[in-house]
Amino acid sequence: GAVVSQHPSRVICKSGTxxxxxxxxxxxxxxxxxxxxxxxxxxxxxxATSNEGSKATYxxxxxxxxxxxxxxxxxxxxxTVTSAHPEDSSFYICSARYGYTGLNTEAFFGQGTRLTVx
Amino acid sequence: xxxVVQSPLSLVVHEGDTVTLNCSYEVxxxxxLLWYKQEKKAPTFLFMLTSSGIEKKSxxxxxxxxxxxxxxxxxxxxxxxxxxxxxxxAVNYGGATNKLIFGTGTLLAVQP
Numbered sequence: 001g002a003v004v005s006q007h008p009s010r011v012i013c014k015s016g017t018x019x020x021x022x023x024x025x026x027x028x029x030x031x032x033x034x035x036x037x038x039x040x041x042x043x044x045x046x047x048a049t050s051n052e053g054s055k056a057t058y059x060x061x062x063x064x065x066x067x068x069x070x071x072x073x074x075x076x077x078x079x080t081v082t083s084a085h086p087e088d089s090s091f092y093i094c095s096a097r098y099g100y101t102g103l104n105t106e107a108f109f110g111q112g113t114r115l116t117v118x
Numbered sequence: 119x120x121x122v123v124q125s126p127l128s129l130v131v132h133e134g135d136t137v138t139l140n141c142s143y144e145v146x147x148x149x150x151l152l153w154y155k156q157e158k159k160a161p162t163f164l165f166m167l168t169s170s171g172i173e174k175k176s177x178x179x180x181x182x183x184x185x186x187x188x189x190x191x192x193x194x195x196x197x198x199x200x201x202x203x204x205x206x207x208a209v210n211y212g213g214a215t216n217k218l219i220f221g222t223g224t225l226l227a228v229q230p
Contacts, residue, residue, distance in 0.1 A: 034218070
């Protein structure tokens, strides 16, 4: 299957700082990428849909000013957690689909990023 | 409200047992249902189902979809300890944006 690379896999930061997480599709172009958050023993919650060349679409309850998403190219989307707080500590996962927007294909996931805010 | 519900939430079996995991859904504009296996990190893709009654099979795993009753099952036969994981069901819905809504997952533990 297609490969999605996410970096870093683990990050520890101080409260109040910002953290950037990268998601790359390595062998295909992804016009749309998705960012999820997963708490321990819970399922994946969609945070936002990242669209190449346009603004991201955020799910209800997700603060767009706190979770900045940039999708500058067809192979890279970034999620920046701004002014991180301990409650932002979580597992963040990105996913991408190949093909044009709307094509019904499976999503491939990055390895995830474990964020710990101290 | 769109939702995906999985059952059971957790399951403990012994090697060699057969397990059936359930996934029911209520979404608008259903497009497909997907099963993923999640071990320590990111989910890995297992199956994508779009049509009712057509079984998809991969080794000891198989899955089928019933679009009339709005559910899917994932079967694992002759379970092994390596099958221990969280199994996630997701539904692709909502038209062109291709969003996935995930169920809560089933935590499967296979004991030797």
